[in-house]
């Protein structure tokens with residue numbers, strides 16, 4: 001079974017969890033609460049850049065969240081059927097990670113000014129671009145005719161938009177709304193979205209633990 005070492009919150013671990021869930025790979029979360037445990041992972045040479053998350057899978061120790069997500073997606077055949085699809089998926093996925101950037105600090109806790117800024121800048125910048133991609137593909141997925149890493153990457157910021165701004169954020173973007181509904185309607189994804197760590201009950205504890213473990 002795979003193990004994801006991270007905090008009891010979303011942050012940079014969430015994209016990996018999303019990919020593991022979509023790939024139907026069994027995994028357990030190992031939450032870090034103590035700085036000593038983080039330092040021990042570094043001492044043991046498990047963290048290539050002395051950073052979390054760490055994904056232990058297939059006897060390997062993987063870091064860099066996007067690399068972990070791509071490894072998992074590749075294993076599950078979510079990286080395209082040919083070279084053209086693969087590079088399109090990579091481009092769209094990278095765009096999805098860019099779109100996620102303003103939401104990552106508030107992966108901790110929504111701060112009103114950061115949210116307002118995301119609404120004013122990130123949404124008008126990225127929503128029309130992803131709409132264009134979704135409409136041109138026209139299948140309910142962003143690339144090809146089945147779920148890929150591209151959909152999972154873009155889903156994370158879309159989930160943030162819906163959580164913070166409501167479904168109205170799709171008002172001008174019907175093709176992207178269809179992608180959102182197709183992907184969230186998949187059984188593996190809808191199960192993932194109901195899992196307990198998504199409920200934000202532990203947000204405050206999570207922030208204080210991150211600060212303690214990383215000595216921020």
Ligand SMILES: N[C@@H](CCC(=O)N[C@@H](CS)C(=O)NCC(=O)O)C(=O)O
Nearest residue numbers: 011012050051052053064065066214
């Ligand atoms: N590019 C890395 C960034 C990872 C990262 O910044 N991790 C934070 C926790 S969310 C960390 O471990 N920071 C400690 C440090 O940089 O010293 C990734 O995507 O995995």
